[in-house]
Amino acid sequence: ETGVTQTPRHLVMGMTNKKSLKCEQHLGHNAMYWYKQSAKKPLELMFVYSLEERVENNSVPSRFSPECPNSSHLFLHLHTLQPEDSALYLCASGHRDRGFTEAFFGQGTRLTVV
């Protein structure tokens, strides 16, 4: 069982829909991340939460809205997405105070916007 669990694994949504991606980590980490992986592109960091505060927002469009209610849970709320937003969305967690930031990844949500 992976220490970082993402749901759903697959999601198809229309451009007018609202949906949410969920991530849960069972590793006792205090930092969580959202990454986007598109075909033929490097992983793009979207958001970083450290100790439940957002510390980084990498110029992500406002149609993506993260939420981190506690150190174990992370959400990505989606609304009015575009087809180019179709990608694999990966959640990761790490421990901020150990001097390095090795990230452990979830299985990802494969999102298709139609």
Next chain:
Amino acid sequence: ELKVEQNPLFLSMQEGKNYTIYCNYSTTSDRLYWYRQDPGKSLESLFVLLSNGAVKQEGRLMASLDTKARLSTLHITAAVHDLSATYFCAVDMSNFGNEKLTFGTGTRLTIIP
């Protein structure tokens, strides 16, 4: 802006051969990670390199870090089919106040029987 470049981007090699994947990065860091990704799957952590000259080995894979050259290598020895995957390096800037990892473009490795 930190840039992380891997080469080659695609590598097709025969079983039993040796090869090296290179990861160059553009700014000072002494922390680097290697990940493996199988098609449709998530990223699996392979190696954590935390100092200049660090070398880690696991099975047929060996990773090293030269912080002065800003270069890490992932060496594959006597490749087997199970090693077919995409390999990513990621540079850690957390000791410079930056919380994130910056990933390379990945190297898609295909091992041919």
